[in-house]
Amino acid sequence: MAADLEAEVQAIDKSLLECSAEEIAVKWLQANDLQKEVYQHLAYYVPKIYCRGPNPAPQREDMLAQHVLLGPMEWYLCGEDPAFGFPKLEQANKPSHLCGRVFKVGEPTYSCRDCAVDPTCVLCMECFLGSIHREHRYRMTTSGGGGFCDCGDTEAWKEGPYCQKHELNTSETPEEEDPLVHLPEDMVARAYNIFAITFKYAVDILTWEKENELPGLEMIEKSDTYYCMLFNDEVHTYEQVIYTLQKAVNCTQKEAIGFATTVDRDGRRSVRYGDFQYCDQAKSVIVRNTSRQTKPLKVQVMHSSIVAHQSFGLKLLTWLGSVIGYSDGLRRILCQVGLQEGPDGENSSLVDKLMLYDSKLWKGARNVYHQLFMSSLLMDLKYKKLFAIRFARNYERLQSDFMKDDHDREFSIADLSIQIFTVPSLARMLITEENLMTTIIKTFMDHLRHRDIQGRFQFERYTALQAFKFRRVQSLILDLKYVLISKPTEWSDELRHKFLEGFDAFLELLKCMQGMDPITRQVGQHIEMEPEWEAAFTLQMKLTLVISMIQDWCALDEKVLIEAYKKCLTVLMQCHSGFTDGEQPIVLSMCGHSVETIRYCVSQEKVSIHLPVSRLLAGLHVLLSKTEVAYKFPELLPLSELSPPMLIEHPLRCLVLCAQVHAGMWRRNGFSLVNQIYYYHNVKCRREMFDKDIVMLQTGVSMMDPNHFLMIMLSRFELYQIFSTPDYGKRFSTENTNKDVVQQNNTLIEEMLYLIIMIVGERFSPGIGQVNATDEIKREIIHQLSIRPMAHSELVKALPEDENRETGMESVIEEVACFKKPGLTGRGLYELKPECARNFNLYFYHFSRAEQSKAEEAQRKLKRQNREDTALPPPALPPFCPLFASLVNILQSDVMLCIMGTILQWAVEHNGYAWSESMLQRVLHLLGMALQEEKQHLENLSEENVVTFTFTQKISRPGEAPNNSPSILAMLETLQNAPHLEVHKDMIRWILKTFNTIKKLRESSSTSPVAETEGNIMEESSRDKDKAERKRKAEIARLRREKIMAQMSEMQRHFINENKELFQQTLEELDTSTSGVHENSPVISDAKLTALGPEQTRVAEHRQVVMCILCQEEQEVKVDSRAMVLAAFIQRSTVLSKNRNKITPDPDKYDPLFMHPDLSCGTHTGSCGHIMHAHCWQRYFDAVQAKEQRRQQRLRVHTSYDVENGEFLCPLCECLSNTVIPLLPPPRVLFNRLDFSGQPNLTQWIKTISQQIKALYLLRDEDCASKSEEMNPYSESIKEMLTTFGTATYKVGLKVHPNEEDPRVPIMCWGSCAYTIQTIERILADEDKPLFGHLPCRQDDCLTSLTRFAAAHWTVSSLSAVQGHFCTLLASLVPNEKNGNLPCILDIDMFHLLVSLVLSFPAIHCQDFSGVSLGTGDLHLFHLVTMAHIVQILLTSSTEENGMDQENTNSEEEVAVLTLYKFLCQCTGSALKEISSGWHLWRNLKAGIMPFLRCSALFFHYLNGVPAPSEIQVNGTNQFEHLCSYLSLPNNLTCLFQENSDILNTLIESWCSNNEVKRYLEGKRHAISYARESNKLIDLPDDYSCLINQASNFSCPKSGGDKSRAPTLCLVCGTMLCSQSYCCQTELEGEDVGACTAHTYTCGSGVGIFLRVRECQVLFLAGKTKGCFYPPPYLDDYGETDQGLRRGNPLHLCKERFKKIQKLWQQHSITEEIGHAQEANQTLVGIDWQHL
């Protein structure tokens, strides 16, 4: 069947390819009825090309469609071969200066914060880089897809609208030229024809709903072939769809995943192909299976030819999009065709049809036509406007469709509003001509129909569907924001009219919110269910910016402002028309004043937090106050209609509610209320909530008698009784036994005083006080920084943002703060400038309680540091604007004085708990404010003004009968000496001092007399004061000392843990200074130091005593004592790898004896350097293991370490470890003989050894070799540890199960020693540090133990195995007949070879009685390997002779090396490249051999313990010579060859005759050359957006061309991966793992360092279960990282931080870092790292 189909298809293809596009086009050109001709053509061919089988074949379809269908259209359009026609068109085109690049998902976009008209104006990367904005303050974001580059749009940019590329075109094209003039007339006609036909065809077929016929097309062959088409919805999950499909259409899981992925991406996919019944059957199964809980998945059985035509319809739309790209003229024609009204009138144009059908189309189709709209209608200035009108007229319907649709907004045509409404001229036009503002608001209201009886929105008992709709409807608010975002520069009458009409609609909206979600205090029982509150707050939050923007609009035109004010007032009166109804008014009276008000208790009746109408009025009132009218003719304002008590009533209730909540009176109303109060004050809402309520109270007070205001306020706070009735206060404190009530009232009094402070003190908004906008923002910043220094992002979060996401901070920050740059960690911080501290107001209204107390503490501390007194008096304030000026009188009103007097009286009487210190503190603050006010009045006194503010007089007056209370001043003086008020003394003193200053001022201006007798009191008190002060200071000093001591010991404890490195370095300094003493001892002073061989410098042995960190016992390290061990961590490593693609061999068969010079995988050992008894460690580890098993049974959680794999944390520093290394005395001393007479030379030695090896082989053949038991000097405990560590190295290094008998164990031990030394040598070289004396103590200890261990390990392994290893190793250099087939010298890492040879040699030596010293053997082995390495270097050296200027010296070395090289040429049969420059060769050789010599020096140093000569402990010249001397080598290395020429010539010949060497020289294979360069992490670009761009161009390698959702860059090799996604999961050791984990196994043998590009986050992975995130090395200008790329500030590479990451990698500390991170943050343990 399949084969038949295939054959049939091929036959058709063949016939199709015979069609001639040109001939068809000619036929069309002559046709009378073109549409008929074209339709016939399509009807015949489309079903032959598309939908021929169950699966689409896009490549074949595209190819055929281009040939048979599109080809003729292009011929027709061009009137000639399109291969010539289109380029001609392109050339003749005067392209528009718009860029219009449509963004891909994840592509970086840029917005200029200085020049963009609003934040939606963005540039593509290319345009941005060529624009002036790259030098401005810009923001970078990643696009969510859709949207296009605004380069060239003059309306989008205040400055620099063009980039360099698009600017070129502007000079030539006049703005409004008709692009059609550039096209020949006949072409215009043809374009009209073909566009009209094809566009109509596409629209008709896409919007077609019938199943068995086609629009205007005949069904040529009516076959019984159908598709079962599955559509996307947002209800069902991936898993549900996959499961259902497997059941319904019998496919594999893999196929089902494929279907589901396509459905999700394209919006639909056929899941079955066949006759109708067959498809219908699948449909019913799917519907049945998915209809249980939710609405079923959408499935449709469609005839194959309909699907075919739809596929081609989409293709046509794409084709149209690309054709109009050739010419702006063609684009205009297409726009015209699209917007032309059809015969059915309104909404019958093709564009309208598509738009209105949008919500019924599948995702893929929507995407295609949206793209076409963007590249056509939105790119043509004339038609953009016409399209905007169509869009606005259909707005209501489009939005309703969108509400019903379940796709995200980005897939809806409604989303185009951002492209249209944000164009200022279009927005203005749509407001005035299409009444858009009103339309949007009305549409919004229409969709929120749920109301209560008063007509207010009601969100309680909201169904899921309503909640869903509510989420969707919020996008309309966004549209409103777009329309308002650019403010008009001039107003026409029409605009005024339409704006005010919109304003009316907006007030209607706010009216529905005024008083919504009312609450009543719950008494007795706790509420049963938390009421719904979030919806109302969401609405408020979304509207906040719109409300602010509407006020901004009003502010621009006085006429509009006054009209709006009147309208708003009317609506407010409507809202509260009934508020005085019902009960009789009550009368309040105090201090001879009385006022009438209503009876209302917040604690008993309904109250609402939502008062947007009141708040809008408050906002408009402030704007009015700013106008000129308000200064000159306030009587012209509609103020007379205001009823101040009505204005303040509701805001006051709301503020009282907050106070009561704070006093704990609403506890039974649950958390919802607490949350609401939180948001009410939060920076996101407060601007249009809390702030405006304060403004409304200020407005009220300024228009009424302050005494009246205060009495109403007392009444609403339910405190009227306490203050109005003399002695009530006393009763209240003594009689009342209910402590809770007293506490409650105390809090309410505190809150009320705080509110008065705010009403008087908050005058930093322009319009209230005489300030400008920057004063307001400065004050906010000052108060934030008073709490503590803050990072830029913290400040931004604490400040309100405007509609352009700006806080205005940058313009003022320098005036109030200094910036401190970050170090290697942490972030940059802003610190408050000291001179700004005087502006600090303790009762700043935006402080939360916690912030207030932190700020208070910080500011007092600062004052103490500056040795000032600690009073925090109120700052001097700017004067009020005239409209608010009378407000200050509240401070000197009778009721206020009464309240203050009463509270002071309580404090003086100091009885019981009826008052609180906070209460007093606030009264003192108010007193201070009043004094500041009076002082300023006096200072700014001008001739004609009389000071009406006479606070000082009033507080000097004693109370009247019957109380006869003392004056406020007198009470203050009393309190000054009260012992219980120590903390407030400074403040009281400040008040008295200020009082005196004012008195003097008054006297000098001789305005009024002030009561005398103050002088004495002042003097007396000052003596007292001094004494108290001294005592206080002493006390503070004592406390501080104690605190410091405590801190010190705490710090010490932390220090060791957190700064191991540092700590150890200091130890090391001590260490080197002490060991310096040893070295200067006469034994070795001045002598030449030699590390090995018969000449090796003797070192006096010194006892090594160490302490166990577990039992704190000291012990000497000796061969026969109990073992001491170091915690150690062994890991496989590829850090030095020169071949990351190498396939790791099967560990069970792998022979690690020879290390390949590509070092592709080594075994690294590290240690934190902490020492334990072996038995203490055993006990500790057993306990950890037991605990862990219990824990895992109980909690089933991972830990940061894997006990089953032998992992544990160092008990001291919590460093991850997986084994221990035993500490040993220098092992060679035990076996070395000290008789040096008559040692053989190299030639003799090799001969002897060869004979011995022969003998060994003979011996071995005879009897089984014995263990080295009899000569093992170590204690049992040490032997056990030798085995433990050896086995661990074997297990980790080879990834096999532990087996201590395996002959590969000793090889792995030597290998780990060699590899670890090599890594450390590289780190030192990269950091330009000298070889010795600069290693941190832990590494030094680790290398010592590791080398000694590796040297001693043979004593616990099979002697014959070790001997065998030695023989094989040696045979690679000195061939014998037994060992054939060894790697050639090009394929051996010589340092590994050296270490293995030297460390296995004792196994031979111990059975030898020829009298040759072990040292001699070492020396000869070393020389032999060195010579082999020299040959290796010379063979592989890629010297370019003419590369560099050579000096014309002919030194001995150069001559010698040239001779050697010539000999090599000879041996290789002249295959070696001819080099005649000895200078180059010698230079190359020296550079190539250096790392080897340095490693060897380290190795012999740790092996034999000979101190390093001081010359190689510093960087300097002649390092090479010093090294040679230390290593007992001649400076002229080639001398080695000459000295031993008899044997060497033979050896060299044998090395060079190897087949592999020949192949290499013939260029048939590759070999490593020397010196190997150090590996580094990849280079990262300076600008982070380069990476974003790179990632946006990266698509998933597995699912053809799809964008990867989490592109992740391997920092080791630079591979980009598709992380955290199903598509790229692979199986690893039987588990599904993500792309990153899989990559670590090939690239980093389990360890990986990645950069998650979208998140801007570094990821460390180790194994499958361990990982952590690490701060990225990219910082913004404020020294902060931006993990998650949320802020969008430009990011640049911080080289130091990147180096730090690189160092972690080179030092093999990634796993350790992860361990520490996971210990510190347990949530990291729970993440499924293997899926990343």
Ligand SMILES: [Zn+2]
């Ligand atoms: Zn662009």
Ligand SMILES: [Zn+2]
């Ligand atoms: Zn551009």
Ligand SMILES: [Zn+2]
């Ligand atoms: Zn700019």
Ligand SMILES: [Zn+2]
């Ligand atoms: Zn111990």
Ligand SMILES: [Zn+2]
């Ligand atoms: Zn440790």
Ligand SMILES: [Zn+2]
């Ligand atoms: Zn993928």
Ligand SMILES: [Zn+2]
């Ligand atoms: Zn990699």
